[in-house]
Amino acid sequence: MSSVAFRSAVKSYNSAPALDNLDLEIESETLTVLCGPPRSGKSVLFRVLVGLEALDSGRIEVDGRNIAGLPPAERPIGYVPQSFALFPHLTVYDNIAYPLKLAGVARAEIAQRVDRAAGILSLGPLLKKTPDQLSGGEKQRTAVARGLLKNARIFVLDDPLVGLDYKLRERLMDELKDLRAELKATFLYATSDSLEALTMAQKLVVLDRGRVVQHGDADEVYHHPRHLRSLELIGFPQANILRGTSDGATVEAGPLRFSLVGGGSAGPIVAGFRPEALKPEAGLGVEGRCRVTIVENLGGEYVIHVEDKGASMVMSFPVAERPAPAFDTETPFSVSPADIVLFDVASGERLACRAEAAR
């Protein structure tokens, strides 16, 4: 067991709530990715969990025990921070081993654990170097190795791979997932990269304004967003989000025009859909014509940026599915109304009403 729970957690800065009576139970022995826009409470959640800051009120429970009052060193939590503070006078080996030495771990065991972490992060040839001899990426991997060495079952990883080149991240993502499974640990993970978030996540937690707005299996959150943030922050390429207006029966949102069924009201509204729902052809129900502004080739997929009526949209499909429309040409587009999700402008909550092809 290595479960984490926040109960009625409150944290404010200058009376602005950063964590607003937040309740969250992180499932034991899973990798949970936290997503949230700036100031959603994501960083604060990490900081109070590892003990860098105290809650105003509420509890943080690890396996049922409240740890909110414990100093950072006594919390059973490993922390891999985004910034990599290394001791400049110590070698990579000694930097990684430092927390173990402090904890009084036997030398032989330290050597074994450092070697293992160094192997996973490809630091073997660098162990005798000092930080001033390392590249930025190597310093970062050293810091990640040190964070993962703590004898804990819960780890907080705050954008651990940020800035590393893609191929190294691809390998480290696999390694971190394998390591988590092997340690039977609980990982709480944040990343600024939306593809990394999806690749890593077993569970997703979506935060907005200090509250959890959705929490579930990655597949469930991706396909059934209950809040605008779930659609906006999760997925690569980023989802299409169009602000529009409704007269109660018809919605106009950028290049889209469609009917509203199931109890829509008049006023501003947000319509969203995934890039894979938008196709460069007519016939899916909600349609129009657009101009192709960029054709990105990812090898296995195309990402097509289009424009119409001043609004940009993105479509994406497998290269094997069809040829890409040419750069700077006009193309029909359509999206199935079943793929359009509607949200309340003020709260971001998903609305019960649905889109239907314009009558």
Added chain:
Amino acid sequence: MTDIVVDRIVKRFGAFTALDDLSIRFADGEVACLLGPSGCGKTTLMRIIAGLETPDSGRILFGGRDVTAKATSRRNVGMVFQYPVMYPTLSVAENIELPLRQDRSIDAAERERRVAEMLDILDMRDLANAFIEDLDAGSRQKVAVGRAVARRSEIVLFDEPTTNVEVNAKLQLIRAFKTVVQRLRQTIVYVTHDQTEAMTLADQIALMREGRISQYGPPHELYNNPSAEFGGWFLGNPGMNFAPAVLGEGVIRSPLLVEPLTAPAGLSGRAKLTIGVRPEWIEMQATASNATVAGVLVDQAIGIAGRYLTKVDVGEAIVKVKTNARPPVAVGERVHLIVPRDRALLFADGQRAPL
């Protein structure tokens, strides 16, 4: 016609060989991307083409003329750098005009016409009189592009121009680049470490590794037909799968192959063999057939454009599989894979071998 010929260039920095007897030709009017990991020599090659670095040996030819001994200023190339060099107190239009003033063959009316054309291409007419210091990084880079190409030099070199630019500005810059390329048809060499950028912008990609060209060809050719494991791995999100293979009695066996393959003539029994296949070329189903290999689904995630990215343990290898549909079984259960015969690529000691 101004092609660029790089002829047996060697460049060393102390004991480190940055470019190792490298030869390549960049065709007239094409966009060639130099792609590779850091340290592969791509920036050094671009700097030698620009004349900013002197090779230890070898020649650089522009349109058949040997320019190896010529200074940068005499090579008549436009350049765009990672950090744009610009005059903050000049306006956007003045920055674009400045290099044109150095060319005496261009009169004032022609200068004005070219600046207007460039502002038009870059979609920056509204910003003609804005000062550089008031622009964001992406717009500054667009001005740098305009300045580099306005002179209509036949060769333009780009050194990772999108590195310090945020994602939306990067897309704007790519759009401006595409427009410029379409209109002006200059010979362009573009250095990048970003495979998507290379696949998106290039007519030809020169994939580099350790001071050499690993493969040179159109993007789809590099992606579909890698000449080495390196190219299969480097391109793709994620890269190609490689599973071990063994040669025996004239056939090749691998956990990814249902039927053994006939070994090509001349294949060494000592070579380390692998079968390479891209994640999206593999099909997945719940039931076994005579075309499937069995494995266990060990991981499942959502990838690009909602496609499922799974890992399947086939015994001697864990392969990644990209499918449009949700996997037919849950993590931990048995699953059956089809690797189409014509999609399985053979590599011997890291190099592609014919099948």
